[in-house]
Amino acid sequence: xARKRLTRxxxxxxxxxxxxxxxxxxxxxxxxxxxxxxxxTAQAGYTRGAFYSNFKSKAELFIELLSQDHQCVRQDLHQIxxxxxxxxxxxxxxxxxxxxxxxxxxxxxxxxxxxxxALRDAKFRAKLNxxxxxxxxxxxxxxxxxxxxxxxxPPAPPKDLAFSTMALIDGMRFFNETIPKELPDExxxxxxxxxxxxxxxx
Amino acid sequence: xARKRLTRxxxxxxxxxxxxxxxxxxxxxxxxxxxxxxxxTAQAGYTRGAFYSNFKSKAELFIELLSQDHQCVRQDLHQIxxxxxxxxxxxxxxxxxxxxxxxxxxxxxxxxxxxxxALRDAKFRAKLNxxxxxxxxxxxxxxxxxxxxxxxxPPAPPKDLAFSTMALIDGMRFFNETIPKELPDExxxxxxxxxxxxxxxx
DNA sequence: GAACTCTAATACATAGTTGTATTTGAGTTC
DNA sequence: GAACTCAAATACAACTATGTATTAGAGTTC
Numbered sequence: 001x002a003r004k005r006l007t008r009x010x011x012x013x014x015x016x017x018x019x020x021x022x023x024x025x026x027x028x029x030x031x032x033x034x035x036x037x038x039x040x041t042a043q044a045g046y047t048r049g050a051f052y053s054n055f056k057s058k059a060e061l062f063i064e065l066l067s068q069d070h071q072c073v074r075q076d077l078h079q080i081x082x083x084x085x086x087x088x089x090x091x092x093x094x095x096x097x098x099x100x101x102x103x104x105x106x107x108x109x110x111x112x113x114x115x116x117x118a119l120r121d122a123k124f125r126a127k128l129n130x131x132x133x134x135x136x137x138x139x140x141x142x143x144x145x146x147x148x149x150x151x152x153x154p155p156a157p158p159k160d161l162a163f164s165t166m167a168l169i170d171g172m173r174f175f176n177e178t179i180p181k182e183l184p185d186e187x188x189x190x191x192x193x194x195x196x197x198x199x200x201x202x
Numbered sequence: 203x204a205r206k207r208l209t210r211x212x213x214x215x216x217x218x219x220x221x222x223x224x225x226x227x228x229x230x231x232x233x234x235x236x237x238x239x240x241x242x243t244a245q246a247g248y249t250r251g252a253f254y255s256n257f258k259s260k261a262e263l264f265i266e267l268l269s270q271d272h273q274c275v276r277q278d279l280h281q282i283x284x285x286x287x288x289x290x291x292x293x294x295x296x297x298x299x300x301x302x303x304x305x306x307x308x309x310x311x312x313x314x315x316x317x318x319x320a321l322r323d324a325k326f327r328a329k330l331n332x333x334x335x336x337x338x339x340x341x342x343x344x345x346x347x348x349x350x351x352x353x354x355x356p357p358a359p360p361k362d363l364a365f366s367t368m369a370l371i372d373g374m375r376f377f378n379e380t381i382p383k384e385l386p387d388e389x390x391x392x393x394x395x396x397x398x399x400x401x402x403x404x
Numbered sequence: 405g406a407a408c409t410c411t412a413a414t415a416c417a418t419a420g421t422t423g424t425a426t427t428t429g430a431g432t433t434c
Numbered sequence: 435g436a437a438c439t440c441a442a443a444t445a446c447a448a449c450t451a452t453g454t455a456t457t458a459g460a461g462t463t464c
Contacts, residue, residue, distance in 0.1 A: 008431050012441065031318065033235035036421060049442045052423070112318050116233065118380050119311055129381050136384075155400065160393035163377050163385055164370065168397075171369025178320050179331050182338075183365055191362035195370075198357065198400045210461050214411065238451060251412040254453070 016054050018044045020065050028109045032062060032117055059117070063127045066114055069107050070131045074138065081142055087149055090142070098169070108173060136162045146200065155199070168195060218256050220246045222267050230311045234264060234319055261319070265329045268316055271309050272333045276340065283344055289351055292344070300371070310375055338364045348402065357401070370397060 006014065022044030026035045037058060041051050055061040080093045118125040139162035147154045154161060172192055175183045208216065224246035228237045239260060243253050257263040282295045320327035341364035349356045356363060374394055377385045 005431090008440070011431085015441075029322070031235055031322065033233055037423095038421070047443055048422085049444075051442095053441055109318075109321055112321065115376060115380070116311075116314050116318055119314065120231070120233065125380055129384075132377075132381065133384060156393050156396040157389070160385070160389045161396070163390075164374065164393045164397055167373025167377060168366065168370045169373075171371075171373040172366065174317060175334075175365050175369060178317070178327055179334065182331075182335060183362070187359070187362045188365075191358050191366045194358040194363070195366055195397060195401050199397050208461090210410070213461080217412080239453095240451070249413055250452090251414075253412095255411055 012054075015044075015046065015050055019046065019051060019054055020061065020068065023061055024065055024106060024110060027062065027065075027113060028106045032058070032113045059121060059124050062114070062117070063124060066110065066128070066131065069110070070135070073101065074134065077138060081138075087146070090146070094142075102169075102173060102176075105177070108177065111170075112174070132166075136166065139165055143200070161199070164199075165196075168192065214256075217246075217248065217252055221248065221253060221256055222263065222270065225263055226267055226308060226312060229264065229267075229315060230308045234260070234315045261323060261326050264316070264319070265326060268312065268330065268333065271312070272337070275303060276336065279340060283340075289348070292348070296344075304371075304375060304378075307379070310379065313372075314376070334368075338368065341367055345402070363401070366401075367398075370394065 019040065023035070023040045026039045026043050029035075030039065035058070037048050037051050040058075040061075041048050044050070051061075055064075077097065080097055081090070085093075114124075114128055118128045136159060140158040143154060143158040143161050143165075147158075169192065172183070172188050176185065176188045221242060225237070225242045228241045228245050231237075232241065237260070239250050239253050242260075242263075243250050246252070253263075257266075279299065282299055283292070287295075316326075316330055320330045338361060342360040345356060345360040345363050345367075349360075371394065374385070374390050378387065378390045
């Protein structure tokens with residue numbers, strides 16, 4: 001039960017990370033605007049002093065939180081996609097990967113919060129857009145390689161098709177979350193599948 | 203310049219409506235959570251007394267605001283779609299209609315706010331879902347009639363396709379709003395067009 | 405037009421939030 | 435181990451928001 005005696009830097013990093021995790025919980029639960037600094041630090045087991053000593057503002061904390069999730073998702077995605085493979089394998093792996101991400105309710109809510117915040121905070125929007133474009137480009141790469149493998153031409157610029165894909169998935173995820181009864185997983189996947197198939201495989 | 207002397211009911215209705223309009227402005231500007239009752243009434247030229255005399259809560263006001271917009275949009279849509287017409291005419295009119303709705307930034311933001319609020323307020327979500335399903339059914343009707351006219355079978359249940367359509371449009375609208383530089387109107391429309399075409403016209 | 409009624413203003417009491425200024429104490433340096 | 439440094443706690447002052455209770459005054463009723 002010997003608890004390690006932390007160095008100052010380790011201790012600070014621990015606080016920093018705990019605050020981020022607590023913020024994820026509280027923001028998902030109450031929403032970004034309604035989540036007070038007090039709420040976040042209390043959830044993490046600290047007082048507000050810890051917050052102001054670690055972050056300049058709530059928005060800054062939030063963007064760091066999103067950054068971490070973005071990097072995680074991105075890394076996972078690359079691990080799947082970077083090895084060259086067959087069309088069928090890619091399809092299968094993307095589906096599997098997608099199902100995994102799709103299930104994570106907390107992070108889904110965080111990104112939804114982030115999007116509305118981006119509508120009115122220009123600085124925040126700039127950061128978020130950067131992540132968004134990275135993701136788009138990753139997806140556009142896949143689409144481009146996909147069409148190359150098939151030897152056909154994409155029906156629109158791959159980057160635009162990538163935006164469409166992201167829009168479609170996010171939007172469906174929203175309905176799936178708020179009206180699960182009317183749009184169960186199977187229906188959502190089926191509808192997505194139809195559109196993907198007809199767009200990318202026709 | 204003779205200002206009409208209003209009856210009590212007229213006066214009350216006027217206040218009610220003005221508060222709704224002011225709320226639309228303020229909520230779009232600051233977000234639902236950050237928009238205080240004071241902000242809203244001040245914007246309308248009243249004090250908080252007017253608010254509490256007209257609404258039970260901010261959420262109730264908001265849902266009424268959304269209801270009005272929903273009914274407007276719906277009525278407009280029906281006016282276009284209810285008269286039987288050719289495939290080409292429908293396509294053209296939907297495009298025109300869509301472009302009009304697509305432009306309205308304020309209401310777009312309001313619905314985005316509404317969606318995140320729906321994630322955590324069950325009562326609010328129930329109301330919003332009702333509007334959402336009405337819209338889905340309207341669109342599903344169009345899709346169904348569309349395939350009947352063409353004499354082919356829809357590739358998925360029309361209601362699910364309707365959800366996809368809504369998801370896609372909302373999602374693209376979001377990118378178009380936050381990253382207009384990367385996704386200008388033409389690109390968004392083009393990408394949407396490709397997906398619609400390949401899904402519905404293949 | 406006097407008594408009445410209801411809408412919106414005002415007053416009030418409470419509670420929550422923010423950021424900074426200051427203090428405390430655990431880690432660091434020598 | 436004494437002096438030092440910095441992360442986090444605490445204290446503080448200003449501000450904002452909420453809902454209700456009460457009041458004022460414009461419409462209504464007779």
